[in-house]
Amino acid sequence: METIVDADHGFAFGEIVYSRGGIYGPLTNRYVSLIFVYEGLVKVTCDNETTSLAGGQAAFFKNDNLFLIEMERDLQHRVGWCEGVPGKLWESEASPLGGASPVITFSERLNALQRVGVDLGFSSNTGLNQVRNAVGQALYTAFFYEARINERDRFIPKPVQRAKKHIDENIESEITIGQLASIANLTPQHFISSFSKHLGLTPMRYLWQIRANRGRALLMQSGLSVSEIAYQCGYKNPFHFSRHIRQNFGMTPTEVRANKGYRAPSDVLENPRDTAF
Incomplete structure (x- = not known):
């Protein structure tokens, strides 16, 4: 199976609260990222495109040069993420999104997987890293699946x-x-x-x-x-x-x-x- 993130680096999970808004970045290395907005209004700049996200939404991003997250001032924000260095999956032209929107309302399934990843913490050892990477792979796979289902259902009355x-x-x-x-x-x-x-x-x-x-x-x-x-x-x-x-x-x-x-x-x-x- 082609890997979503580079096997030598693996997935990283995190979550943070900004009580009065804030800015994260800019990042200039290449990343694939799933961003979960639990609370607040967030603007994400990925290379030359800007995406706005509200509470309850998750989005996929793959940047080459620039990644920046801006959170509206004077609002409390809670944001989670799962990120990594792009793996071999992205060497082909076909996207696992299959033309679907990269922004969806996240399900309980996606939230549960993200929660497991965050709860694993930041410690590093062989066994823990294998679990973290398995959860990350499952999270991205589930996200792409749900995005494609949402796209299909969009055309159903x-x-x-x-x-x-x-x-x-x-x-x-x-x-x-x-x-x-x-x-x-x-x-x-x-x-x-x-x-x-x-x-x-x-x-x-x-x-x-x-x-x-x-x-x-x-x-x-x-x-x-x-x-x-x-x-x-x-x-x-x-x-x-x-x-x-x-x-x-x-x-x-x-x-x-x-x-x-x-x-x-x-x-x-x-x-x-x-x-x-």
Whole structure:
């Protein structure tokens, strides 16, 4: 895998509070940076471009000559960052952003990864540096993924987005076209047509695809039984779930676990005594 930052330098995390505004920089070396603005109004100059950020936003920057952060006077600011020297990933012309905006509203996932990186502190040893770099790689990968998803969703009409969100968050429940059309405030026929046009699948096909993908993930990543996974993913019974997994992935649930590196946790393998005092 091509590295986001130079392997010899790794990632650096930090966070700082400016109680009455301030300036950081200018920096003149080359960096890739993720900037998180938790509070305040921030202006970032990256080479010849200036970007304004408000609380709740995160942004990606890659500078060649100049990097400067300015925080509005007389306002409290809390800013976090994850930075490094550009790695081999940037030797190719293709950007991992894929044309998406480098500024997004940061999610709880991004915030949690950034928080882990900051909490690792500034100490340096081989093991700690490996953990810090793994967190940094995960943070940048997650940021690029979310930026691309945001770009894709930008072109999806709000009514379709509302229905899609309802599906994504309620796959364990019974979902009907009537319910989704009502959420989208469209007639069923218009809703199906619009959903299919923008997502490439009918609403029901999308629902069952999401259920199958979620089921496959749980098979590989959890110790839940096939029955438990089936019901959590909205299947009527384990037989329906098994048949659908085989149709989608060419393997039974047992084969998915066996062929994708799943290892049951110790409490499933050995059923040990679990005592709390």
